[in-house]
Amino acid sequence: MATASPLSRRLVPWLALAGLGCLVYLIMDPFLAPLAWAGVLAYASWPLTNRLRLKCGGRETLAAGIATVLAVLTLFAPLLWLAWLGQQEIGRIYPAVQTFIAAPPMPPVWLQRLPWLGAWLMQQRESLLSDPLGMASLARTWLSDHAIDAAILAGGIGRNLVKLVLALTILFFFYRDGARMFREVRHVLERFIGPQAQGYLAAAGSTTRAVVYGILLTALVQGTVAGLGYWVAGLTSPVTLGVMTALFALIPFGTPLAWGGAGAWLLFEGEVGAAIGIWIWGGAVVSQIDNVFRPMFISGVGAIPFLLVLFGVMGGILAFGLVGLFVGPIVLAVVWAVWREWAAHLDDA
Incomplete structure (x- = not known):
């Protein structure tokens, strides 16, 4: 019975490992961004997690749960506050834009004297004064033409929120098992690299x-x-x-x-x-x-x-x-x- 050559004995395991790595990448590709975000957040807040672990008497799960809740509050509370403020301010911006279109202000005198820009600004102001509804019609046309882009943007925001929730879920396991994961990664790298x-x-x-x-x-x-x-x-x-x-x-x-x-x-x-x-x-x-x-x-x-x-x-x-x-x-x-x-x-x- 023929035996495998030394080259094939070394090459086959590496080829199998490369194929396994490709399969793992295909499976984990949708989750790489949440994993990266969770890793960055865990590393940045690791000193706080160590303090919580000491306060909890070494109970990893309890400390990881408290740290994750604090991370959720730290991320979502400012986002909700900014969304509320943004909604309030957008409500004030819309009347201001309507007032601007209905009665555009006169550009400063020194800006009117600029060779090309001043004449262009005065022409735009006169066109707005002569046809104030034309700008609204153009805005409606632009919005209807870009409705698909707006839907794509809304879908992207929704996907990013899902990724954020997934990253916070992964963050709990990084808090709980991160030290052991790091020791294992270091051990494996030292075996391969030195x-x-x-x-x-x-x-x-x-x-x-x-x-x-x-x-x-x-x-x-x-x-x-x-x-x-x-x-x-x-x-x-x-x-x-x-x-x-x-x-x-x-x-x-x-x-x-x-x-x-x-x-x-x-x-x-x-x-x-x-x-x-x-x-x-x-x-x-x-x-x-x-x-x-x-x-x-x-x-x-x-x-x-x-x-x-x-x-x-x-x-x-x-x-x-x-x-x-x-x-x-x-x-x-x-x-x-x-x-x-x-x-x-x-x-x-």
């Missing part, structure tokens, strides 16, 4: 911490400070605009688009002083928060360059969506750790 797997895991963990605190918390602070400026400037929806600014702040160099647009709106309404104040507040305070807090957290990562984290954030968003905000920098941080490990061995040689 002792340097510890350095790769440390790089992934430190980058996750830096991205969560350096980007997410910085964006929340920027949105809060910008919303305060919008309220002082007299804008009708400071909370909604503050939330939009926080979302823009998640993207590198995206904050000026938010406070710059708010200032441009005030300028078009003739509030020159308020517009200049918003621009000064945005450039001198809101954007500078990003320059102070984010490098402070990123510097805690160690030798990982800030440019690498920047590429990870932007490329991760383009590749994986919002969860790529965290996945991208983590992947590049692990690659950087591998590179530094190999480069160090080359220097030793």
Whole structure:
């Protein structure tokens, strides 16, 4: 009876493992985003979970349940509050838009004197005054043409809410069994890679911490400070605009688009002083928060360059969506750790 060659004995298990990995990926693909979100949330709040575990006398299930309830309250309570405020502010925005269409304000004199823009603005104002119902008709036509897009957007919001609920469910098991999972992952990686797997895991963990605190918390602070400026400037929806600014702040160099647009709106309404104040507040305070807090957290990562984290954030968003905000920098941080490990061995040689 013929025996298998040494090459086939080594190759067949690896092929079987690769096929099994492909099957696992096909099964788990719909759940990868909730798993990633649950992992990020669990890692970011792990110190609090350890304290709860000590308070509960080492009872893992009880501590995990309390931590999950706190996470649900932390995530859903602000969302419900913002939704209620947004509904209130949208109710005030609609009459303001109707008033603007019925009686568009006169652009500032200095804006009218601009060679091309001033003439175009005056022409648009005259067309609105001559046919105020035309804009409403155009709006209805645009809404009817984009009804399918609105349905897709609503479906996307619903799917994201389902993913959020699933991520919070997974979060409970990460809280309860996360320490054991981490020990098993580290043990398996050390068997495949060697002792340097510890350095790769440390790089992934430190980058996750830096991205969560350096980007997410910085964006929340920027949105809060910008919303305060919008309220002082007299804008009708400071909370909604503050939330939009926080979302823009998640993207590198995206904050000026938010406070710059708010200032441009005030300028078009003739509030020159308020517009200049918003621009000064945005450039001198809101954007500078990003320059102070984010490098402070990123510097805690160690030798990982800030440019690498920047590429990870932007490329991760383009590749994986919002969860790529965290996945991208983590992947590049692990690659950087591998590179530094190999480069160090080359220097030793």
